[in-house]
Structures are given as C-alpha cells and as structure tokens.
Amino acid sequence: MPTDPLFYLAVIPAVLIMGIAKGGMGGGLGVVAVPLMSLVMPPTQAAALLLPILCVMDLFALWGFRGLYDWNNLKTLLPAALLGILIGTLSFRYLEEAHIKLMVGLIAVVFTLNWLIKRLHGRVQPAKPARAWLGRIFGAVSGFTSFSVHAGGPPLDMYLLPQKLHKSVFVGTTVIFFTVVNYVKLIPYAWLGLFDTRNLTTSLGLMVLAPLGIWMGIFMHRRISEGWFYALCYSLLLVSGVKLSMDGMTALLS
Template sequence: MLTDPLFYLVAIPALLIMGISKGGLGGGLGIVSVPLMSLVIAPTQAAAIMLPILCVMDGFALWGFRGQYDKPNLRTILPAAILGIGVGAATYSYLSDSHIRLMVGLIALVFSLNWLYHRMRGNNPAAKAPNRIKGWVFGAISGFTSFSVHSGGPPLDMYLLPQRLPKGVFVGTTIIFFAVANYTKLIPYAWMGLLDTTNLMTSLSLIILAPIGVRLGMLLHHRLSDGWFYWLCYCLLLVAGIKLSVDGASALWAARF
C-alpha cells in the first residue's frame, strides 16, 4: 500500500467530499476528488484506488435512500451507462483524459450558466418530462466519462435536473445509477490490471471514510429545502464545469510545448 503521508493528507478530504456528495448532493461535488488526489499520484492510480471505496459508499447510500428512485428514467439511463462504460474501456488507451474533461466541462458550463441566467431574470421554466433519446445520450456520456475519470455526474445532472424530481428521488436515482456503473467498472479495471495489490490495500486503509462521508451527506441533504437543493446542485455543476474545463484546457495547452 502507499505510505506517503502527503498522499493521505490529500486523499482523506478528497474521499470525504466524495462521500458527502454521494450521500446527499447527487454526486456533483465529488468531481473534485480525483483531481485532488491527482496532485500527488497519477490520475489512473487515483481512479483505481477510489473505485472500491466508491462501491462501498454506494452500498451505504443505497440503504440510506432505499425506495426513492425514478424507475422510467433508470430503464433508459442504466443500459446507456453500461454501453458508455464499454466504449470507455475499448477506447481507454486511445483517448486523452484531458480531452474528455474539456468536453464534459464545456457542456456543463453552458448548461448551468443557461439555467442561472434564466433564474436571475426571474424565468422559471417548466419541469421537463423524461426523454428516451436524451436519456440514452446523457446516460452513455456519463458512463463513458465515469469510466475514465469518475466524472459521470455532470452529464447525468444535465439530464435529470431539468425534470425537477423531488430531491430524495433525484439523489436516489443517481445513487442507483452510479452503483450499477461502479460495480460494472470493476470488471474492466481488474482486466486492465488497475486493481493491483498496492491499490487495493490502499483502498482498504481508507475504506472507513465511506460510511462517514455518506452519513455527513445524508445529514446535509435533510437540512436543505428543495429550492436550495437545486440551487446548490446547479452551482456545483457550474463549479465542476469550470474545474473540468480548466484542467482539460491546461493539460492540452501544456502538451503543445
């Protein structure tokens, strides 16, 4: 297992943020976790160490939001996510994480800024109904980006947030979605050798953070009204978009020189 104290100094808050996000905020804030850990280890190793912990977090979150989900949406986005994971695994050695981060970040920025613009002007667009085509598109993109950089939250938010689901149903739906996605990702991660002894032992040493983070997220979730919940989700989506765009563009720019 990793023994560098600096790694744990960064990994502990990163994983607590992920747990809080997964346990009550729809997963949006967790976008910062892999980039934080990537400050001290390689991004691929950060993603591999996080995956088993995410699977444990999913178990606690599923129990906490049991019975709260939107079945019609899940029927569409779950098969799409598995397709996206398959594409991600097949193209993993050909695509740059930087390109993926930039693409998802720009889409998230446009989406969140458009919502904030209309809200500040006093517009309140009607809730949108589930759409199978959009569900397949955003579900597949979410599965694809989740596989490579654990950044599936923004694409999924772009599909679910406009529907204005009750906050418990929204979070419960995202939890089921990412639980299926994360457990599915174990297969290609193991096949590619990313779940080696070092990474697994490091994950095991940090596993106690899973229930702590999820519990903190659930406590926060129950203290937010629906209005504040959606404001926070869109703001987190905006922050995630900025973070992904800056990371992706900076890496691509640096690669030119």
C-alpha cells in the first residue's frame, strides 16, 4: 500500500464519491473519480486501480436496488455497451483520452443546457419513450467511455433521464448496466496488462470503503423527492460535462 498522505487525500474521496453515485445519486457524479485520482497517479493507473473496487460496489448496489430495473432499456443498452467496450479495447493504443473526455463533455453540457432553458421558460417536458436506435447509440458510447475513463454515466443519463422513470427504477437500471459493463471490462483490462500486483493490492485495501460509499448513496437517495432527484441528476450531468470538457481541452492545449 502507498504511504504518501496525498495519495489518500485524493483517492479516498474519489472512491466514496463513486460509491455515492452508484448508491443512488446519479451516475454523472462518479465521473470526477478518475480525474481526482489522476492528481496523484497516471489516469490509466487510476482507472485500473478503481475497477476492482467498482466491481465490489456493484454487488452492494445490486442488493440495495434488487428488483428495481427497466428490462426493455437493458436489453437495448447492454449489447450495444459490449460493442462499445470492444471498440475501446481495440482502439486503446491509438485514441487519446483527451479527445474522449472533450467529446462526451460537450455533448453532456449541450444536452443539459437544453433541458435547463426549457425549464426556465416554464415548459415541462413530457416523458419521452425509449427509442431502441437511440439506446443502441448511447449504450455503445457509454460502454466505450466507461472502458476508457470510467465516464459511462453521462451518455447513459442522456438516454434514460428524458424517459422520467421512477427514481429507484432509474438507479436500479444503471446499477445492472454498469455491473455487467464493469465485470466485462476486467477481461480487456487484464489482457492489456493494466493490472499489476501493486495496483491490485491497493485496490484490495481500499475495498473497505465500497459498502460505506454505497450506503451513503442509498441513504441520500431514500430521502430526496422525485423532483429534486432529477434536478440533482441534471445538475451533476452538467458539472460532469463541464469537468470532462475542461480536462479534455486542457490536455489538448498543453
């Protein structure tokens, strides 16, 4: 285990934030985890260190939201996500993560600002039906960005939020989606040599934070109204979009 205090000042909050996001407070929040950890380590190492912890968190989140999911969305999204993971694996050596962050970030910002403008003008947007072709696109993008920088939340949110699912069904659907995605990602991560003994040992030591983060997310989820939940999700989507855009732009200009 690392002994540098700065390491833990960055990593412990990042792990807890990811747990809170998975525990019911919107997947967009978790996008800050890898950038935060990247303050003390390379982004690829941060992603590899975080993945085993995410897999443990997924098990706790599955229990917390058991029986709450939308199967029609999942059967559209999951096959597309697997394709996105495959594309991410094959292009890993060629694509810069800055381009991925900038692309996802800008889309998330435009999407959220469109929602905000309509809200400010008093136009209540009706729930939009799930469209299979759109679900395949966002599912593939989510799988791809999740593989690359653990930033699959914003693309998935952009597809699910307009449907206005019950907040627990929304979270339960995302939990199952990312459980499948994260466990599948273990295979290409190992194949690409992203795991090493030190990373795995550190991940094992930090896993004690997994149930705490999930519990914090579930606790907050159960105490927030439906309206505030969706407002918070859109807000977090905007923040994560701005963060990703800034990270991508900064890397490209440096």
